[in-house]
Amino acid sequence: MADTTAPEPTRRDFLYIATGGVAAVGAAMTAWPFIDQMNPSSAVLALASIEADISPVQLGQQVVFNWRGHPLFVRRRTPQEIATAKAVPLSDLIDPVARNANLPDNAPATDENRVATGDANHTGKEEWLVVVGVCTHLGCTPTVSTPQSPQGEYGGWLCHCHGSQYDVAGRVRHGPAPQNLAVPPWTFLSPTKIKVG
Amino acid sequence: MMTMKVLTLAFAALVATSASALAAEDLSQPQEPIKQSWSWDGPFGMYDRAQLQRGFQVYKEVCSACHSLNLVSFNDLSYENGGTGMFSAAQVKAIAAGYKVPAGPDEKGNTTDENGNPLMRPGIPADHFPAPFANEEAARAANGGALPPDQSLLVKAREGGPDYVYSIVVGDGTKPPHGFKVIEGKYYDPYFPGRNISMPPPLTNDSVTYSDGTKATLDQEARDITAFLTWAAEPKLEDRHRLGFGVMLFMLLLSGLLFLSYRKVWKDAH
């Protein structure tokens, strides 16, 4: 048994290595179903995309939908709000990137880019802002700011967990949050119906 | 020679009578289901997509009037988006939209409309098939006291599986043999336990008009609905057969290599 001489590679060694190798490959392949079972199931994935009726949303109002387990803010902005958002120079922004899933990763965070949808032509729809209601700091849900009940200084949202503030284009303007509120992939199916995801 | 022939004939006649005596049916027991060959039989068996589409049509136009399909979602009908079914995602969306499913409360908290009917909304792919009756009591009341079973797992929940389901469908409403008394309000079905079934004969020739032009004979419809219900009960059968083949090949290879290693190791043991 105890062989002190350095063994030559022989056919016998090859057989053992091949057997061990095949067994190891089998173990690795067996691992996959046991890992994949923790990924979202087909029942969860079937809800990855939702259609929302936006006809009840009044001007200046926000309606919250549930999308992939997160709140989805659909806000119909007033002309004054749009004008305020457009007036902000990019240099004032903490996060200069649009964070819009419908645009390239490096698109600048202009108001136009924040409301851009996946539709080929989205002009004239700029009153609709759709963002995921998850603070980019640590995941709390920000509170919407309205003229009757202002939250923070920027007219958009205030996150009560750690004081992050967002403007009416959902761009972070103050405090610990590093990024603008994410814009999900979305399109108009009709003037009153949108598809998100 | 002649006597031999007579003897043989007599013997044959005797065997024939005793065989027919044995064959005299016990009418209290159901007959064995009719053996059919199915496309998903055997280790390489797969479903036939066209047949599943026809079967779905039969379910939708006939069975779903009384039978629920609780465990199946519209998305399952798709061969896209993680489903294993027979339609494209776009077709599934249209199918789902054609169904009304219970909606949540409206913004005033109402769960019914002004006439007292529950609020409904069009289905989406993630919804499950809505049941034809609100509850078991309603189902029984509408079916003379009998409960139409949920069909999601019917094929796996019955001894005989697909053959049984097929046989029940074609056997329902056939003419009872002499001396068999069908209970009032029930139908004769030689394959059903007790042979009295509450379900009226569900299918006849041309119960549906197939969109793919297949002639809708009773046999064809019965085979198609059985295929659809088998898929509904075991939607992952094709994945199972495909993966199984690879696993079997792998295990043969591994066993072979282990056997050779075992022989080599033990060669010097004696």
Add this chain to the structure above:
Amino acid sequence: MSGPSTYVPKSGFARWMDSRLPLMRFAHDTIITFPTPKNLNFWYAFGAILAFMLGIQILTGIVLAMHYVANADLAFNSVEGIMRNINYGWLIRYMHANGASFFFIAVYIHMFRGLYYGSYKAPREVLWILGVILYLLMVATAFFGYVLPWGQMSFWGATVITNFFSALDQITPHWGSAIATWLWGGFAVGDATLNRFFSLHYLLPFVIAGVVALHIWALHVPGNNNPLGIDVKGPQDMLPFHPYYTVKDSFYVALFALVYLAFVFYAPNFFGNPDNYTPANPVVTPPDIVPEWYLLPYYAMLRSVPQKLLGVLVMAGSLLTLLFIPWLDTSKVRSTRFRPMMKQFFWFFVIDCAVLGYCGAQSADASLTLGSFALPLVWIARLATLYYFGFFWVIMPLLGIIERPKPLPTSISQPVLAAAE
């Protein structure tokens, strides 16, 4: 374990560790150098196969518990959700369900092998008793597990088995019913029952794993028995466990897994009962209720006795009998190979268990027709039950006294050498 350890730590860390927690030394001595009789045959591979199946069941079980909901309203649909929506859920659930059956196939072969070669005899009595305890734990775990899908068989199986305890009412009134009520957490099998059975089904496999460690410990102190049943005489009778038995066991494990996986992929419901694909309904009992195949012999014994308490006692007795085997067998010879009379009674006992299994699977009023003569199966089950007990309590003690065993070989290596010459 037997003899001084031959482990030599190879690195500085290994030496440091070895003087603090000698895990590597333990592993080395138990699975590398452990001296094993050189003549162990195919039937001795079932220990390794059982360890493999325990691993499969624990792994797939932990995964299933991530998706299963132990609630009477949701359990059935959660299992179907696993089958339909969870990625590879169908594979993992079919592996677990068929794994239970193959676990029992392996344990029965392992037990019959132990019986045949006299592996329960001194000095291996504790090893055998631990094995019986493992088997009882397996039965309990399998029973709890079968309840979880909350199908018709789950529900009515649980109802019938837990009602065994109500038989105790015939000894002290109300006590048995009180125990049954306590087990149910209600007045019948229900939500509370399902929840506690799930908890126990998750707990017991780890208890099994612990007892397996004791079982292996108790194996390594006296060492393996072998097909000749004689003690090893020295190093010429032995081989190190690695590589000889690691590779041999691996081959048989792979072969067993091949058959097991063939069922998982191509006949996954072969061992199942169609009624369990109908959700539990507390007001409708299915016409033929039967336990899982591995419990059918006990079920036949239970039904063969027309008195409730006696039936339960006979069934419990058939299991408890196994614990006394080391002392019921009075023969000086271990292996049945050298016991011509025992050999015949042994194989008749194997057939007897199969007959009991067959009777347990048939309906209670079934009979065997031979021409115009119909023999009720319950009478066959009664005879078979009689033989089951007779084999252990009468034949085993008597044979040791009246049987003349064949001459034993002097050592394990002797017949091997003789064959080589």
